[in-house]
Amino acid sequence: MSLRVNDFTINIATANGTGSQSANLVILHSMYEMGVPVSGKNLFPSNISGLPTWFIIRASDAGYQAPGDYTHIQVMMNKDTWDKDLNNLEPGTVIIYNQDVKLPVERDDCIVLPMPMTKMARSISPKMAKLMANMYYVGALAHLLNIDQKAIEAAVSSQFGGKEKAIEWNLQAIAEGKTYAEENWNYESGFRVESREKDPNTFLIEGNEATALGAIYGGINMLSWYPITPSSSVAESIISWIPKLREAEDGGATCAVVQAEDELAAAGMVLGAGWAGGRGMTCTSGPGISLMSEFIGLFYFSEVPGVIWDVNRVGPSTGLPTRTQQGDLSMLYEASHGDTQHIVLIPGTVDECFEFGWRAFDFADRFQTMVFGFGDLDLGMNRWSTAGFEYPDIPMDRGKVIRSQEQMDAISNYGRYRDVDGDGIAYRTLPGSGLDPILYRGTGHDEDGIYSEDPQVYHATMERLKRKIDGARDLLPAPIIREEKVKTLGIIFYGSMENTIVEIDDMLEETGLSVSTCRVRALPYHSDVESFIEEHDRTIVLEINRDGQLFGILRKELPVQLLTKLQSVAYSDGLPPRARIYADMILETMKEVEL
Amino acid sequence: MSILKLNVIDLEKSEYKGGKSSLCPGCGHDQISNVIIQAAWENGIKPEEIAKMSGIGCSSKTPAYFLGKSHGFNTVHGRMPSVTTGANMVNKDLSFLAVSGDGDTASIGIGQFIHAIRRNLDMVYIIENNGVYGLTKGQYSATVEKGSKKKKGAMNEQAPIDLCAMAVNLGCSFVARSFSGSKKQLTALLRAAMSHKGMAIIDVISPCVTFANNDESYKSYNYVKANDEVLHIVDYIAHFSPIEAVEVPAGEFKEIKLFDGSTLRLETVDNEHDPTDPVEALRAIHNADKEGRHVTGLLFYNPGKKTATETLGLTKTPLMALSESELRPSEQSLLELNNGFRTN
Secondary structure (H helix, E strand, C coil), rough: CCCEEEEEEEEEEEEEECCCHHHHHHHHHHHHHCCCEEEEEEEEECCCCCCCCEEEEEEEEECCCCCCCCEEEEEEEEEHHHHHHCCCCCCEEEEEHHHHHHHCCCCCEEEEECHHHHHHHHCCCCCCCCHHHHHHHHHHHHHHHCCHHHHHHHHHHHHHHCHHHHHHHHHHHHHHHHHHHHHHCCCCCCCCCCCCCCCCCCCCEHHHHHHHHHHHHCCCCCEECCCCCCCCCHHHHHHHHHHHHCCCCCEECCCCEEEEHHHHHHHHHHHHHHHCCEEEEEECCCCHHHHHHHHHHHHHHHHHCEEEEEECEECCCCCCCCCCCCCHHHHCCCCCCCCCEEECCCCCCHHHHHHHHHHHHHHHHCCCCEEEEEEEEHHHHCEECCCCCCCCCCCCCEEEECCCHHHCCCCCCCCCCCCCCCCCCCCCCCCCCCCCCCCCCCCCCCCCCCCCCCCCHHHHHHHHHHHHCCHHHHCCCCCCCEEECCCCCCEEEEHHHHHHHHHHHHHHHHHCEEEEEECEEEEEECCHHHHHHHHEEEEEEEEECCCCCHHHHHHHHCCCCCCCEEEECCCCCCCCHHHHHHHHHHHHHHHHHHH | CEEEEEEEECCCCCEECCCCCCCCCCCCCHHHHHHHHHHHHHCCCCHHHHHECCCCCCHHHHHEEEEECCCCECCCCCCHHHHHHHHHHHHHCCEEEEEHHHHHHHCCCHHHHHHHHHCCCCCEEEEECCCCCCCCCCCCCCCCCCCCCCCCCCCCCCCCCHHHHHHHHCCCCCEEEEEEECCCHHHHHHHHHCCCCCEEEEEEEECCCCCCCCCEEEEECHHHCCCCECCEEEECCCCCCCCCCCCCCCCCEEEEEEECCCCEEEEEECCCCCCCHHHHHHHHHHHHHHCCCCCEEEEEEEECCCCCCHHHEECCCCCHHHHHHHHHHHCCHHHHHHHHHCCC
């Protein structure tokens, strides 16, 4: 059997709340420390303690970050999923299991490696045995994969930062697990990790924390939020980082944080902050957006800046609260009743979470409208690699705000909603300024902000709003295009699919297809998206949802002659995308087209 | 040529007026708008320092009819408090003057009303309370009394939500009830509310002349006139006018010092009312309610509570006025942040 080096997937089955997350992160970080290209996915339940959790670690010299289509090593700790976990395995899988669960492992076609983990943990600390047992599979894997001892020590000391006793016990447990495996398992491992040169600048971080830091560098000064998985850690990161990064001369807080009574109130607070000249933001998930919808229409129609981050979980309704999906996109783009259209920023990497985190405020102020940041649980709550965040390359854009009488006098025929520059964006004044006040309203209004039901006035307002948002297209982040010379197949995708696209691309190219990709990073979509479709024989829009939501948006807005070139491939089961599923669906779609 | 009267900051009253009302002729809300104009002018507040806030409904349309030189926001139904909260967070120097109705507050907006009180948002919150939904043509609201009957349709059988009792229970720092027909009382209470720091609620019974001004309606003009249980005679003495200039009443009275240094004088009518005692306030509400009467005056006063922005310990400069260098951390800080992640 040939040795698989830095190319395998480990699945670790545990129960929520048993401390397994620490053990899993030690494995992930020790491999990362060695320079092994590695990714970790936490598939956790909507529960605090007891329900099943899986952690998937993928090592891949090819740089593949998806969970992988095949489990090479299965760690079994959870009696509740024992049989299901076992039945899912392909022949030849290496199974490491905790003997003290006292359940049979009847798989003659697999390599079965038992260890009495709980019993051994008891010898270190009877009280902590349940938690410590997890560290024995770390030792087992360290033995099996030949993980560098120094890397393990670094990962443990970072995981239990400063707690000497915890570091000592956990290292002891790992060492005992390793020795047990060496002495009792008569198995020549077919898997290895090998050190690779690691860029010393890189580190792992969750998308939500990157978004939070971006918001802070974007000058957020009002955060309202209502707790909801998987977005809460955006707010919690802002709360914990702000005092460390920003300091007022008088020691006062530079950002007001309000935990709102519900998502409606959170959106209302962002609206109030934007109206009064602040940089307000909230973060939520799909159910929150549903509740905020009425206010989102008011942002659009009264033209008030604000930022809402949606970290997508699985819908509809309460759905699968701790699983991932791109199911909110069409809702975001046209949220609220009547004709609306909203700017949506779609990061695909943690670097972009940071960058769009600060840019969102500039776009909101520039276009005087509500701007969505759109991520998902996979990007937001899993750890991804970055070489470090880049400082904003432009000063803050506060948009068209008149701050003095002189500025006001320079504008002839001022009206709050009069398009004097021809770009659809009117000038505004702030409460407290004493400059040409109006009563903002969600009712019909004329160019001076006065109530109006006049048909021509209403029509002109709606046309201007359309022109305004349309004007944002090519000023928003452009798509990232990776183009082949032979333009047979183009794939349009977005967001966290970035982590699987390379592997899908490789699978397709193995069949002889020439594949270009285009990652859309904002709505309304950039004109480059249209040229990409034009240039390719066929384009498939690839999405993590059921209905092909971006496909729907493109179909509505593209010139009709391009529509015949466009197909949708959409699939969602709550898990992060696995390359094989999508590659097969794309190949199937290509076949249907040819028939 | 007449000599125009100026207030303490040399402005004419016309500077505080707004557009023409589109409400029904005789609507109680228009009387309240006039009192708002009067109170803001008499208190000498700069119009640009006021932010007018409202939700949706007949009452919420009125900010178009007063203080035309102030910015304002006619928001969505029942959600005005949250918009006010956001604006207050980034500009705590604005004086927020909000108008809502009984539908806007007691039904669709009850949650935001409660949480604004809980946070002690620094604002004046006027409820123009007529017991019916006017704009949708006269359905009962949640503040209508059991046994009350509007012009058309059946008698109301459900117990009302008393917004003042609710506010007292939540520890609201200033709770008053008045009547749109009692111009003197309402003006004094509103001037006092404007001098107060923290949440000030004035529940103003304001008859709906179109749908519920019949005598069987407990919120009709005649009914309120006949059943107004006045707690005390209220006199407002501004901090800029010498207190000696105001005639001392013959009977018993007590004085309340307001945040801006002004005084509210409460003259005892029948029994002395202690507005600092929440139990006494609730008793007054319940006793009047039992007899089908409306108790008016300053029900509860609980000063000294931290406001929402004080609780957060915000910097002295309003957040919206912070400079870019105060809001965006330095480039050096990001280098250190990146390095911190690398070595962790």
